[in-house]
Amino acid sequence: MWPTFHQLSDFSHELDFQRPLEELPRLAPSFFVPPLENKAQNPIMDVLKLEALNTNMPARNYEPLFPKELAVLSLDTSQVMKELEGSPTRAIQELWMQAAKRKLGTKNGLLSWDRLRPSHSNRASTTAFLSEQTDLVYASARHYVQPRLFNPTHSYLYVTQNDLLSSLKTTVLGFSSKFYVWEATSEQFIQIGTEQHLKKGFMLIDGHDEVISESFLSRFLRIGTLLRRLDVLLTSLRTRSAKEGPTVHALAHALSTTISFLREALARCAAKQDQFNHDNLPLLAIWTHFAMYEELLVTLAAMFGRDQTVTPKKYTELESSPVPLLSRIYEHLNLHFERQSPSLTCAIISFILTSTSQEYIHEVALSVGFGGQPTEKLSKPSAKRNEYEFDADDEDEDEEEDIFDLLDKTETSFPTFFPNSVLHALPAAQKSLVLFRIAQPDHPMLISPPKNVFIRWLWTTEEIIAAWNGSALPSAPGTIISSPPSPPCLPNSYVPEIADFIMFDFEPGTSSSDSSLKIKDNSYVTLSTFIDNFPASLPPITPTLAELTSLTFKSLLDHASTLSTSLLDLFINSPGILNFRSHLIVLRSYLLMASPSFKSRLLSALFSDAGEYEIDITAHSMSIRSLRKRPGKKGKEEAKSQPWAMGLSPNLLERETWPPVGADLSFFLRTVIVDSLDKPRETEDGKIEREQVVEEAGWRLGFAIRDLPTGAGRDKWLDPLSIEALDFLYMDYKPPRPLEILISPDILSKYQRMFAFLLRLLRVESALRSLFRMSTHRAVATFLFPTLTQSRKLLLHFRFIAQAFVSSLSGYVFDTAIGGNFDPFLARLSTDATTTPTSETYTGTNNNDGGFSDVFELAQRHSALLDDILSACLLRSGQRGVGDLLRHSLELVLEFTIVVGELHRGRIQEYQAAPLIQELFKKFCLKMTTLTKVLKGLVDKSPSSSKLVLETYAGGRRRPTGGLDALYHLLTRLDLTEWWTKPSKQD
Template identity: 70%
Template sequence: MDPAMWTPLEPFIDPRDVLAHHHQKLQDLPRLAPRFFVPVLENKPQNPIMESLKLEAANTSLPKRPFCPPKLPEELAVLAFDAVEPRRRNPEDVQRSIQQLWMEAATRKLGVRSGMLSWDRLRRTHTDKAVPTVFLSEQEGLVYSSARYHVQPRLYNSMDSILSVNQRELLLSLKSTVLGMSSQFYVWDSVSERFTQVGTLENRKRGVLLLDGKDDAISASIISRFLTVGTLIRRLELLLSSLRTRSAREGPTIHALAHSLSTTLNFIREILSSCPPTADEIASATDMLPLSAIWAHYATHEELLVALAEVYGRDHGRRPDEYDILESSSVPLLSRIFDHLERHFERQSPPIIRATIAFILKNASHGYIQQVAHSIGFGGQPSYKPVKKERKDQYELEEEEEEEEDIFDLLDTIETSFPSFFPLKLLQALPAAQKSLILFRVAQPDHPLLTSPTTKASFRWLWTAEEIWAAWNGNKFPEGSPAPSFAAPSLPPSAVPELSIFKLFDLEPGIQTIDVQDSSSTVLREFVDKFSSSLPLITPTLAELASLTFNDLMQHASTLSSTLLSLFIDSPGKLNFRSHLILLRSYLLLAAPSFKSRLLNALFSDEGEYEVDITPHSMSLRSLRRRPGKKPKEKEGKQPWAVGLSPNLLERETWPPVGADLSFFLRTVIVDSLDQGKETEDGTFEREDVVEEAEWRLGFAIRDLPTGAGKDKWLDPLSIEALDFLYMDYKPPHPLEILISPEILAKYQRMFTFLLRLQRVECALKSLFRMSTHRAIAKFLFPTLSPSRKLLLHFRFVAQAFVSSLSGYVFDTAIGGNFDPFLARLSADLSSTSSSDPNVRDDGFSDVFELAQCHSALLDDILSACLLRSGQRGVGDLLRHALELVLEFTIVVGELHRGRIKEYQAAPLIEELFSKFGTKMTTLTKVLKGLVDKSPSSSKLSLEAYAGGRRRSTGGLDALYHLLIRIDLTDWWSKSPKTA
C-alpha cells in the first residue's frame, strides 16, 4: 500500500479567525493625517474682496524664488534656437536663452486667455492670429498634421503613390477637375469613368495626395468633393454624347431630354467657373486661402450634380456596368424624372435642385404632352391614317366601294399607359377621350368640335406662384419673354429682307467671323430665378400642382366624351342608341308582339293533331299562296311527333331543316313585322332611320354546333335544343359597334336561344291542352286507366303553371324589369341635370365606353336572372331539365294521342316523368332559396326608385326573389292527385 495515502490532512481554518487576524493588523498601522488644514470661519461677516487683497499683498512681499528652468526636449530646443543647435553653443548662453524664452512666453501670452501654454507656442515665430485654445485639432494645419504624424505615423505601403502638393497648386488643378477636364494631378479613366491621380493607372497604385499642413485623411476629405463634381459632370457629358446618337425613330422625348441635359450642363459649368477662388486670386494670394470656405461653397453644386446623376442612373458609387439603361419610350422616361422631382420636393431639397429637375421635365415632356393633347383634339387634330386590311389573295379584285375600317382595330392603336404625373382623373378620361375622337371622326366628321380652330388652346407647366394663382382663378397668365436658345448671328444688311439670311454664303472664307453666342443657359438661369421656393397653399403637393396644370386638358377630354355621348343618345337618326336598343329588344328578345306572333307561326305549332303538308317544298312561295280554306293532307311520319314544332319543319323528316325556303320564309317574318311608321299628309308612311335600315341589318343565320357524345341534341327535333342552330344576327351602323359589340350581341343571341326553347315548351303545352280537352280534335286519353288520366290532368296543370310563371317572369321581370329602367336612363336630358358640371349627365354616363359597359352589364343581369351565366351552370341545368321533362311529357301524350303507344305503356312513363319533375322542382326551389337568402336585397319585393323617381332595375340575382314568388312555395305541384 502506498504510504502517501496516509499523509495527514491539513487542519480546518475558520474564516472568522482570518478576518479577526487582518483586523488586528489594520489597527497596528499608523493613522493617516490630512496634509492640509481648512481653518474654521470666524463667526463674523465675511468679506472676500478684502481677503483677496490681503493675500495678494502678502504674496508680493515674499522673497523671489530662484529660477530653475527644466531641461527642454530636443524639439523645443530646436524652436528656441533657430540659428544654431543647442549643443554647439556655449552652455551659459544656452541657459540664458532658455531663461529668456520662458520670460518672453510669460509676458507675451499671444492672446491666450486660459493661461495654459503648449510647447509650440514658446517659439518666437508663432503667429499672433492663433486661435486661443489648447486643442491640437484647432491649431494651424502644420501643427496639427505634425502632431498626428508624431502620434500615429503613416505606415509604409509599396502600393501607395504619395504626392505632396501645396494649396496653390492643388486649387489650380481642382478648378479644371470640377469642370470635368483632366488637370495636373488628376486624369480621366475611361474604364472606371472616374478621375484618378496621375501615375496610378500604369502602376495600378493607389493615389494618395497630401496637402501641405494636412494629413492624408483630411486631404482626401477635401479633394473628394471636387472629384465627385468633376466625375459626375464628365459622366453626364458621356451620357449626353450617347443620347445624341440615338435614332430619330426612338421619338422626340429622348432628344428633348438630351437638349435639356446639354442646357443644364452649360448652366452648371458657368456656375462652377465663377465659383471662388478665381485664377487671379490663386496667383495673387500671399497668405493661405480659406480652404474650408471654398470647400463649403461647392456643397450645393455637388448636391445638384448628385441629384442629376440619380435621375439619369449615373450615381457616383456605381460602376459603368451598373448604369441604368434609359428607355426611349416617353412614358417610363418622363415618369422617372417626375418621381425624382417629387422626391426632392418631399425632402425639401435646395430650390436650385428642384428648379433644375423641373426645367428638364418641362422641356422633355413638352413634345409628348402636345402629342397627347392633339390625340384628343386639344390644340390641333392628330394625323389620321386609316387602317387598311391586308388582302389575303394578291389576285383578289378590288371592290367597287371602299371597305369600312374596323373600328376595333382603330381603337386598339390607342395608348393606354401614361406618365405618373398625370392625375388620376385624367388617366381615366384620356383613353376614353382618345377613342371618342376616333369615333367622332367616323360618326360626324363635320362636327364643330372637330372643325373649329383651337389655336388658342395650349399647354404649359405651372411653376411660378403667379402662374399657379392665375390658373386657379381662371385669369390670363402673366406676360413673359422667354429668351431664345441661340442668338442669331449679326450679318451685313441686305437690300432684300427675305434673302438676308443667305448673305453669309456670299462672303469669302475668313472675311468675317460670325459670333454665335450660346444663350441656352440663360433660359435655365431665368427659370431658376423665377422658380418658387415653396408651393402655394392651394397646391401644397406636387400631385395637386399637376392636377391644376392639366385642368384644361381634363376639361377638354370630358367635353369631347360627353359630346360624343350626346350624339349617340340625344340626336335623332341612325346613330340613336336608344332606337337600336328598342329594335334589339323587339326582335332578339321577342318583345315586339307582331314579330313574336309571326315567329311562333313560322317555327312552332299549338295544333292538337299531327299533320304535314304533302306538297313538296311547303315553305316555298307556292305554299304561302295556298288557299286558306284548303286543309293539308295528313301523312304518317316514321319519327315520333315533335310536339310544339311547326309541321312544315318536319316534312322532309330531316333535321335541321336548312334550305333556301326556310331562309326566305324567316326573312318575310322580319320584313312583315317591321313598323310601318307614321302616316304623312300625302298618305305615305314614314319610318325612322333605324327601322328603315332594319330590313338588312336584322337577319336569321344558321351556325354549326359541335357534335359528338352528349353534344348532338340539336340534331334531334324531340329535344329542347332542337332550334339551337338558329340565331338572329344584327349589324349595327358604323361606328355604333362600340355600343353593340360582338360580345354583347353574343349575349343577346344566348337569350334568343333560351326564349326559343321556352316558346317551344309553351306551344307544346298548348298542343297538350288541345289533345286532352278539345273534343272536336282530341281522342279520349286513358279511357280505362282513371288514375293515370287524373295524373295526366294534374301534371298538365302543374306544368302549365310552372311554364307560364317562368315565361311571365322572364319577359316581365328579367327582361322588362332591367330593360325599361335602362331605356329610361337614356331618356335623361342634359338640361335636367342636377349637377353643376355641364359635362356630367343625369343618367350617370360619362362616356360611350361606360355606356357600353352598362349595356353589357344589363345583358349580364338578364342572363343572371334567367340562370344562363356560366357560373350558374348547376342551377341553370336544373331549370333546363325541368323544361325538358315537361316537353317529354307532351311528346309521350302526343304519341298516345296518335296511337303509336298504348295506354298501359304510356301510364308508367307519365308517372316516371312526374316523379322526376317533382324532384327537379324541389331541388330547384331549394337552390333558389339559398341564392335569394345570400342576396342583400332578398327582402325587398317592391320596386325601388332612383333619385328623380325613375324605376330601379330588378338586377340579376336580386330578380330571383320574384321567380320564387311566382312559383308556389307550398310545394303543391309535387303532391300526387287525389283519387275519387
C-alpha cells in the same frame, strides 16, 4: 501571474517559415501586476505612506528634452549651440519663462512647445487642445505621433495650396488637370502617375495630413467625376437613333443646358487667379461654397443611374420610351419636393422635366384633338385621303379596318405624373376621337381650325393663380424673346410688301458683324432665368406637386371630357342611323321577342299548337315544292309513321331531316322579319316616312344557322324531340360601323343566348297548347285513358301544374327579367321630343347623357344589362347548377306532352303511357322542389331582393330589377303559397 518565457521575440531577424510551429518565439508580457496580499486593505493609509515617502526623496535633476527643430525656430541661430552646450537647462528655463511672460494667444496656464517660438501668431486659438490648433501644428503633431507606414502600393504627392486650387479649378469642371487625369474605363479621376502602376494615390496639401487632404479633395473630385459622367451620358443620348422619339433628344438638350449652367456656376465659384498669391487661402470657405453643387450633382447622377459608387458596367439603362423616362424624372422631383430639398435642386429637375416632357405632352394633347388634329397613323401608308372616304372603284380593294383594331392602336399607358382623372379620361377620349372621325367627320370639333393652345408646366405663383382663375397665363419663365437685329437705314425705303428685299442693297460684309451670326452658347441663360423665377415653395393653392400637376393638366382633362361627352351625345340624341336607343328597340323587339308582330309570325313559322298530327296544307306552307309532295292519303300514312315533335311546325319536318336547312327555310324566315317591321307613318306634310333605323333593319337583321358540336351528350340539337332542337337557329344583327363599340360581338352573343332560351320556352308553350287541344273532356274520355281513372286524373293534374309552371316562367322572363331591366335602361336614354333636332347632321348637344361619362361606359352598362337578364334567367356560366334544374323541368314538361301525343295518335297504349306519365310526374315534382329550395337559398343570400316594391330613381324613373335580385319575383311566381315545399299536397 504570467509564466516566465526563456525565449523572447527577436524582430531584428527575418522570420524563418521553415522552422516548426512549436519552435516559434513566444510573446512575453510587457507589464506585471503583483497579486494582492491576503490581508485587509487600507487605501487611505497607503496613500499617506506613499506621499511621505515621496516627500523625503531627494530632488531629481530635470533635464527636459528640447527638439533641435524647435530650438532653431525659437532661439537665435548663432547662439543656439553655445547655450545648449553651456547650460542647456538654463536656456530652456529662460525660454519657458519668456513664453509665459508673452502670453501669446493664451488665456490659461497651459503652454505647448509650439508657443515657445517668438513667431507664434497672436491670433492663435486660445484652447489648449492640440486638435484645435492651426493646421500646420496639428499636421506636424499627427505626423510625429502617428507616422505613416511605408506601402509600396501608395503614391504620395505633396502640393501647395496655390497649385492645388489652380488644378482643382480645372478638375471641378470635369476636365483633366496636372494632378488628376480622367480614366475612361472606370469613368473617374485618378491621380496622375498612378494610372499605369495600379497604385493608390494620396495627395497631401501643405499644412494638412492625408486624412484632411482627402476629405477636402473628395468634394471637388466628386463634383468633377459626376459632371464628367453626365457629359458621357449626354454624348450617348445624342448618338441615339431618331426612331426613339423626340423625348430622348429633348432630354439631351435639357441635360446639355444643365451642364452648361453648372459649368458657368462652378467657374464663378472657383478661386480667382489673384488669390493664388496669398499665403492664407480661404480653403474652408471655398470648400463650403461648393457643397450645394455637390448635392445637386449627386441628385442628378442618382436620377440617371450614374452614382460615383457605381461602376460603368452596372449603370442603369436609361429608358427609350417616354413613359418610363418621364416617370423616372417626375418621381425624383416629387421625392425632393417631399424632402424639401434646396430650391436649386428642385428648380433644375423641374426644368429637365419641363423641357423633356414638352413634346410628349403636345403629342398626347393632339391625340385627343387638343390644339389640332392628330396625324393619320391609323390609315395605310399609301392612302393620301381620308381613310373613311372611298370610291366605288376601290371598295373591293381597300376594306375598312376593323374598328376594334383601330381602337387597340390608341395609347393606354401614360407617365405617373398624369392625375388619376386624366388617366381615366385620356384613353376614352382618344378612342372617342377615332369613333368621331368615323361617325361624323364634319363635326365642328373635327373641322374647326386648330387653336394656338398648348399645355405647359406651371411653376411660378403668377402662373398658378392665373390657371386657377382661368385667365391668360403670363409668359413662361426662362423664355427669351429675341428680335432680329434691325438693318441699317437706307435712304431709299421699300414699300412694306417688298421690304425684305432691302437686304440685297447692303454692301458685302455689312451684316457680318451682327451678333445674330455669331455662334455663342447662351442656353444656360434660359435655365438661369428659370431658376430665378422658380418659387422657394409651392403656393397654398397647390401645396403639393400632385395638386400642381392636376392644375397643369386641367385644360386637357376638360377637353377630353368634352370630346367624350360630345360623342356620347351624338349616339344618344342624334335622330338618324346613329341613334343608339333606336337600335336597342330593334334588338329588344327581335332578339328578345318583345315585338308582338314578330313573335306571332315567328310562332306561325316555327311552332304549332294543333291538336292533331297532320301536315299543314294552307297557304302558309313553306314552298310550292312542299305542296306537290303531299298526295293526300299517302302523305297521311307517311306522317303517321313519323314521331310527333310536339310544338314544332310540321313544315319543318317534311324533308325528314333535322335540322331543316335549305333555301325554303331561309326565305320563309326572311319574310317573318320583313312583315313584322313597323309600318311607315304619314308626316304632317303628307309624306310617308319610317325611322331610318327601322328602314335598315330589314337587311341588318337576319336568321342564320350555326354548326353546333357533336358527340356523346352534345348532339341533342339533332333530335327534333329534344328541347335543344332549335339551338342551330339564331338571329344576327349588323350595327352601323361606329355603333359596333356599343353593340359588340360579345354583346350580340349574349342576345343570341337569350334568343335560344326564348325559342326553347316558346317550343314548350306551343307543346302545352297542343296538349290542351288534344286533352279536352271528350278526348280524355274517349282516347286518353278511357279505362284508367287514376291515370286520367294524374294527366289532368300534371297538365295543370305544368301549365302553371310554364306560364309563370314565361311571364317572369318577358315581364321581369327582360322588361324589368331593359325598360329602365331605355328610359335613361330617352330624349325630349321638343329638344331633339330634326336635321340629319347632328351638331348640337342636349346635355342628356343618361348619367354616362362616355360611350365606353355606356357599352359596359349595355353589357351589364345583358348580364343581368341572363342572371335573372339562370343562364350565366356560374349558375350552371340551378340553370340545369330549370332546363330539366322544361324538358320533363316537353316529354310529358310527347307521351300524351303518342297516346293520342294511338302509337302507344294507355297501359304503356300510364307508368311513363307517372314517372315523369315524380321527376318533375322532385325537380321543382329542388329548384324552389335553391331559389329560396339564393334569395335569402340577397337581402335587397326581398322587396317586391319597385324602387324608383330620382325623377320618378323605374329602377331595374337586376340579375339575382329578380329571382325573388321568380320564386314568388312559382311558389307563392309554398306549395312545392309541402310534398303532402302534391299527391
